[in-house]
Amino acid sequence: MHSEVAVSSEDIRVLTSQLAADPSSLVFLPLGEALRRRGQLDAAQKVAIAGLTRYPDLADAHDLLARVLGDRGDLERAFDEWDIALRLDPGHAGSHKGIGFLYFVAGDLQQALDHLEAARAANPEEDGLDAAIARVRESIAAGGQAAGSAPGPGALPADAAREDEQASRMPEPAAGGRSVPSLFEGLEGADDGLLLLDAKGLRLAGGLKDPGGTQVGDAVAAHLAGVFKDASRAVRLLGLGAWRSVAAESADANFYLAAPTTETLLLLSRDPGVPIGRLARLADRAAETARAWLEGPA
Amino acid sequence: MRVIEPWVAEPLQRFLTESSARLALLMTASGQVVAQHGFTRALDVMSASALGAAIVASTEELARQMGAGPFRALSHQGQTQGLFLSAFAVPRARWIVLVVYDSDSSLGLVQLFFDQLVRELQAAAPDGEAPREVLAADFETELNASLRSLFGR
Amino acid sequence: MTTGLGAALEPITRVRGVRGAMIVSATDGILVAEAVMEGVDAQAVAALAAGLAARLRRATDAAGRGAPVFIHLEAEAGAILAVPGERDLLVVAVTQADVNVGLVRLELRRAADRLA
Numbered sequence: 217m218h219s220e221v222a223v224s225s226e227d228i229r230v231l232t233s234q235l236a237a238d239p240s241s242l243v244f245l246p247l248g249e250a251l252r253r254r255g256q257l258d259a260a261q262k263v264a265i266a267g268l269t270r271y272p273d274l275a276d277a278h279d280l281l282a283r284v285l286g287d288r289g290d291l292e293r294a295f296d297e298w299d300i301a302l303r304l305d306p307g308h309a310g311s312h313k314g315i316g317f318l319y320f321v322a323g324d325l326q327q328a329l330d331h332l333e334a335a336r337a338a339n340p341e342e343d344g345l346d347a348a349i350a351r352v353r354e355s356i357a358a359g360g361q362a363a364g365s366a367p368g369p370g371a372l373p374a375d376a377a378r379e380d381e382q383a384s385r386m387p388e389p390a391a392g393g394r395s396v397p398s399l400f401e402g403l404e405g406a407d408d409g410l411l412l413l414d415a416k417g418l419r420l421a422g423g424l425k426d427p428g429g430t431q432v433g434d435a436v437a438a439h440l441a442g443v444f445k446d447a448s449r450a451v452r453l454l455g456l457g458a459w460r461s462v463a464a465e466s467a468d469a470n471f472y473l474a475a476p477t478t479e480t481l482l483l484l485s486r487d488p489g490v491p492i493g494r495l496a497r498l499a500d501r502a503a504e505t506a507r508a509w510l511e512g513p514a
Numbered sequence: 515m516r517v518i519e520p521w522v523a524e525p526l527q528r529f530l531t532e533s534s535a536r537l538a539l540l541m542t543a544s545g546q547v548v549a550q551h552g553f554t555r556a557l558d559v560m561s562a563s564a565l566g567a568a569i570v571a572s573t574e575e576l577a578r579q580m581g582a583g584p585f586r587a588l589s590h591q592g593q594t595q596g597l598f599l600s601a602f603a604v605p606r607a608r609w610i611v612l613v614v615y616d617s618d619s620s621l622g623l624v625q626l627f628f629d630q631l632v633r634e635l636q637a638a639a640p641d642g643e644a645p646r647e648v649l650a651a652d653f654e655t656e657l658n659a660s661l662r663s664l665f666g667r
Numbered sequence: 668m669t670t671g672l673g674a675a676l677e678p679i680t681r682v683r684g685v686r687g688a689m690i691v692s693a694t695d696g697i698l699v700a701e702a703v704m705e706g707v708d709a710q711a712v713a714a715l716a717a718g719l720a721a722r723l724r725r726a727t728d729a730a731g732r733g734a735p736v737f738i739h740l741e742a743e744a745g746a747i748l749a750v751p752g753e754r755d756l757l758v759v760a761v762t763q764a765d766v767n768v769g770l771v772r773l774e775l776r777r778a779a780d781r782l783a
Contacts, residue, residue: 262554269554426731439726442618446722447740449532450715450747454708454761457743464723464735471727471735485730492739591695620721622696622714 223250235263240270248280252287260284275305282314291318292416295438309339316348322419324434325356399509400502411483412476412506417441421506424485427468436483443473444481461499463492470495476503477510517549525634526551533627536595537614539563542607543570552614566612570601587628589621598624602632605639672700675781679758679774684766686745688775690782691717693757707761716749716759737772748772752779 231247244267251260264281271277282297295318301311316331329352336345399421400410410422417438424433443462451459462473465488472484472495484499515530517523522540526549530538537552539559545567553559569588577585587600598613598621611631613624672690679688680702687703689712696717701709716738724734740747742764748771749759758778760771 266554269558424730428731430731432730435729436726439722439729442722443719443726446715446719450719450740451742453711453715454745454747456745456747459740459742461739461741462719462723463737463739463741464727465737466727466733466735469727469730469732471723471730471732485732617721617725620694620696620714620718622692622698622710623718625697626711626714 223253225254228254242267242271242274242276245276245280248284252280252284257284257288261288273304275301275308275311278304279308279310279314282311286314286317291321292418292438292441294318307334307338309335309342312338313345313348316352319434320352322434324431325352327431327434328352329356400505409485410502411437411440411485413437413440413481413483415441415444415479415481420480421509422483424483440473440481440483444475447473461496463495465492472496472499474499474503476506480506480510482506515549515551519548521638521640522549522635525631525638528634529627529631532630533613533615533624534619535613535615535624536618537562537612539566539612541567541610541612543567543601543610548609562612566599566610569599570610574601587625591621596621596624598628600628602635604635605641609635672782673702675758675778676700676702679760679771679778682760682767682770682774684763685771686761686763687712688758688760688778689713690752690778691757691759693717693720693751693755699756703761712747712759712761716747717757719747720749720751720757737776739768739772748775750775750779752782754782756782758782 227250228247231243231250234243235241235247244263248260248263248267251257251263261281261284264277264284268274268277268281278297278301282294282301285291285294285297295315298311298314298318301308302315305311312331312335316328316335319325319331320328329349332345332349332352336342336349339345399412408423408425411419411424411433412421413419417440419433419437422433423431424436426432447459447462451457460474462471464471464473468488470486470488470490470492472492474482476482482499482503484495484502486495486498515523515527517526517540526538526540529535530551535552538550539547539553539562540549541547541563545563547559547563550559553562573585573588577583584601587598589599590597595614595616598615599610601608601610603609611628613628615621615624676688676690679685687701687707687709689701689703689709690699691697691713692699694717696714698709698713701713703709703712719740720735720738723738727733727735734751736751738747738749745764746762746766746768747759748762748768749757750772751757756779758775760775762771
């Protein structure tokens with residue numbers, strides 16, 4: 217897992233002494249990274265969080281925490297931290313690399329490529345980026361057959377077994393690199409407006425585009441996890457029994473949320489001309505499809 | 515989350531989970547810390563507890579001078595975060611809770627689950643002697659010891 | 668409870684199956700006015716409904732769509748419906764399971780319009 221340059225305990229001791237001598241210094245960054253490389257993730261996380269308390273607007277600090285969280289398997293929070301880093305510094309190479317990796321794991325090869333290329337543009341000399349980019353391009357060209365395989369060494373820090381397990385649950389991208397939600401193929405709106413996510417806010421299948429045509433499924437999935445949690449909490453505390461659906465109408469779209477299983481959420485989005493009642497029917501069909509896939513053979 | 519009184523842990527954890535509060539500090543009326551969540555530095559814990567207790571004390575004095583009954587709670591809303599402060603009774607003691615929340619929560623949610631927290635603490639508090647009061651320095655010592663052990667010393 | 672605001676809730680509560688209606692501060696989740704039957708925890712409904720509405724707004728923002736103008740949380744034994752009004756207020760109804768959702772929505776929208 218930790219294939220980078222070896223870090224000695226002497227290195228840790230020196231960096232710790234420097235931090236102790238000046239707690240406000242930025243030495244927490246190399247110290248946190250050194251601890252992470254040695255697998256001391258608890259300590260690395262504490263150092264990163266302590267550093268962020270002093271430097272909440274430092275993209276490098278968010279990047280450090282994201283790497284630690286990524287090593288711990290908390291990909292959702294890792295994504296959040298890299299997202300923050302990029303808001304603070306849109307050209308931050310490490311964060312583009314990290315988020316690119318997460319998109320690769322999730323099967324969104326185009327997003328992965330975009331971020332890796334941004335990382336290379338910000339840091340052309342970094343070893344391994346060319347290889348990672350070439351790998352993603354190969355995957356796209358091959359119709360996504362290699363999607364979900366662990367990136368090569370030197371590309372990104374990750375747990376290979378976890379990537380394979382997650383990626384194996386992704387519908388395969390179609391030939392030509394276009395990510396098609398084949399799970400919902402044949403259903404109305406399969407390409408856009410049907411989104412399946414897990415309780416942690418990770419997209420499992422489907423997609424959603426904004427009015428400009430940009431895929432926003434992952435971002436929407438992340439926010440919908442909070443809706444899932446809030447709806448469950450509301451019905452529990454108010455004694456309303458299990459929740460069945462959340463419908464929302466806006467000026468330019470209607471949304472319908474249902475839970476195919478206790479750990480997943482399905483979103484349907486249509487033009488406001490499609491009434492909510494009809495969305496409910498469509499959601500029933502899509503939920504059946506989702507359940508069959510989720511509960512089917514691994 | 516760190517607690518001095520073990521019986522505080524479950525109610526406080528439930529409060530944190532339900533309310534999605536970012537920071538929480540439970541302290542005695544004199545500012546001595548009983549439990550905290552979300553703070554990363556002992557200095558911040560000590561400062562917040564001292565300030566929180568002082569704010570509650572001065573607000574209560576203000577209410578007394580106005581001839582009003584005691585204020586139930588105090589809240590401040592900033593651009594991205596809010597602060598909630600309230601005093602309540604537990605058997606043989608008076609405690610204060612200080613909560614910081616962001617857009618993941620709201621004042622309404624914090625108040626809702628604060629009421630539940632108080633009920634649960636009042637029910638869980640052991641009878642008999644007053645809850646042990648702790649010096650804030652105990653927290654600092656504990657936190658420093660944790661950091662040392664995490665560095666493999 | 669302000670008479671004016673409270674009066675806006677009355678037509679909602681007249682719909683069969685509505686157990687309570689309230690006006691809530693959308694940002695804080697604090698109750699502004701209420702008309703609820705016994706057994707309905709108006710404070711809890713207010714806070715939870717406002718929290719859900721805020722989450723949905725962030726999700727629709729992320730989708731590049733406008734903020735919700737109607738929200739309906741349906742559960743086995745009841746429902747919560749909400750319509751945002753002016754001045755960062757939310758009009759909320761809590762209902763039994765077999766309520767006429769269309770009628771409640773209509774009255775919620777009328778009440779929200781009266782808040783302007």
